[in-house]
Amino acid sequence: xxxxxxxxxxxxxxxxxxxxxxxxxxxxxxxxxxxxxxxxxxxxxxxxxxxxxxxxxxxxxxxxxxxxxxxxxxxxxxxxxxxxxxxxxxxxxxxxxxxxxxxxxxxxxxxxxxxxxxxxxxxxxxxxxxxxxxxxxxxxxxxxxxxxxxxxxxxxx
Amino acid sequence: xxxxxxxxxxxxxxxxxxxxxxxxxxxxxxxxxxxxxxxxxxxxxxxxxxxxxxxxxxxxxxxxxxxxxxxxxxxxxxxxxxxxxxxxxxxxxxxxxxxxxxxxxxxxxxxxxxxxxxxxxxxxxxxxxxxxxxxxxxxxxxxxxxxxxxxxxxxxx
Numbered sequence: 001x002x003x004x005x006x007x008x009x010x011x012x013x014x015x016x017x018x019x020x021x022x023x024x025x026x027x028x029x030x031x032x033x034x035x036x037x038x039x040x041x042x043x044x045x046x047x048x049x050x051x052x053x054x055x056x057x058x059x060x061x062x063x064x065x066x067x068x069x070x071x072x073x074x075x076x077x078x079x080x081x082x083x084x085x086x087x088x089x090x091x092x093x094x095x096x097x098x099x100x101x102x103x104x105x106x107x108x109x110x111x112x113x114x115x116x117x118x119x120x121x122x123x124x125x126x127x128x129x130x131x132x133x134x135x136x137x138x139x140x141x142x143x144x145x146x147x148x149x150x151x152x153x154x155x156x157x
Numbered sequence: 158x159x160x161x162x163x164x165x166x167x168x169x170x171x172x173x174x175x176x177x178x179x180x181x182x183x184x185x186x187x188x189x190x191x192x193x194x195x196x197x198x199x200x201x202x203x204x205x206x207x208x209x210x211x212x213x214x215x216x217x218x219x220x221x222x223x224x225x226x227x228x229x230x231x232x233x234x235x236x237x238x239x240x241x242x243x244x245x246x247x248x249x250x251x252x253x254x255x256x257x258x259x260x261x262x263x264x265x266x267x268x269x270x271x272x273x274x275x276x277x278x279x280x281x282x283x284x285x286x287x288x289x290x291x292x293x294x295x296x297x298x299x300x301x302x303x304x305x306x307x308x309x310x311x312x313x314x
Contacts, residue, residue: 001303010165011225022295038165041206087303109302113295117224117249119256135302137295140256154293157228 001086004049004079004103006031007039008093012115015091017042019113019156029083031076031095049079053094073102080106091115091156096125100133111135116155118143159185159276160215161199162208164223167192168242171221174269175199186211217280222250227263231284238279239265240272261285 003026007013020028030043033053040048054069076099087109090096096112103110110133114126119140122130130136130147137153138144144152161175169192176196179185185199188208205211212218212229218237220226230237239258241250258265264282266275 011223014225014229019295022293023299024296026299038204038206087299089299111299111302115224116228117253119252121252123249134305135298137298142256151294151298153295153298155228156293156295157224 001025002027002029002083003087003089004029004031004083004085004108006088006090006093006095006099007036007043008053008091008095009033009036009039011117012091012093013039013042015113015116015156016089019089019091022156023089029079029085031079031099033095049075051075051095054098055094069098073098076102077106080108087111089113092123092125097128100129104132109134111137113153113156114138114143114150116140116157120146122147158215159183159217159219160211161185161187161219162211162226163188163190163192163221163242164226165204166190166223166242166245168221168240168244169194170269171219171240171242171272172196172199172201174272175219178273186215217276219276222254222265224253227253227257231262231286236280236282237263238275239263240269240275241265241267262287 005016005020005028007016007030029047029049031049031051032039034050051072052068054072055065085108088103089111091113092115100110112129112133115123116139119142131149136150138150139155144150167190172187172189172192173194175185176199179198187199187201189201212233218230218235220230220237220239221242222239241254254265257263262285264279
């Protein structure tokens with residue numbers, strides 16, 4: 001089945017690629033920022049969905065990032081129409097929250113895995129998405145004990 | 158050969174400390190990311206598609222606290238030293254580094270002005286390798302998510 005994995009650069013990319021490798025019988029498509037050359041080089045040629053990353057934290061103005069977000073949402077909904085994904089998976093980062101909410105709106109299943117860097121507290125995208133996705137998995141037992149509606153999944157890397 | 162990596166962001170303080178304290182009979186190669194500091198005595202490059210070959214060639218690795226590089230180092234079975242990058246957003250590396258070093262998985266060093274001492278101590282450190290044998294449930298979680306009823310069924314019970 002076709003699924004969409006969101007790559008956000010850096011450690012998030014490494015974790016998402018490791019996560020997708022562990023899922024059986026899936027045909028993954030990767031959503032990447034069109035200007036992130038390092039991440040693009042790690043993905044197969046015809047499995048890329050180019051969008052624009054909405055916000056580089058504290059580095060650009062709200063108007064420009066708002067414009068980027070709107071463009072990304074339009075592109076993402078076109079991709080969703082074109083490919084008919086069954087599920088969306090993500091491990092946090094800038095693109096996660098808007099795309100996950102759009103996926104819920106389009107009635108696509110969503111799986112969020114909290115980053116391995118978070119042992120005791122949730123990340124910003126984790127805070128927003130907690131309880132709003134189909135599967136909310138965390139990678140440490142210490143975090144899973146605090147959060148009632150999360151599932152412990154083990155270290156993905 | 159000592160290999161130093163800073164991940165996708167920049168970590169000029171570490172590169173500078175290594176550059177100033179290099180010894181005569183020593184080769185240091187560094188991946189410096191977006192850093193602005195140009196080292197004079199150590200060899201460097203900015204990004205690479207995969208750092209696996211560098212980890213393999215190195216005798217000793219110095220890494221920032223990013224989750225991706227930390228777990229790659231843990232898997233490489235080489236002695237390594239982890240240094241926290243204090244300039245990243247929200248200082249989120251601290252959480253993972255504290256947890257891992259508390260349980261004896263890694264050796265962490267904070268004092269950048271005295272980094273040679275850290276390298277000497279990290280070479281004698283014997284890590285706990287239990288962490289790599291942890292169970293993973295992501296494939297099961299994914300199947301469970303796809304099997305549960307479409308829309309409106311509370312999978313958390």
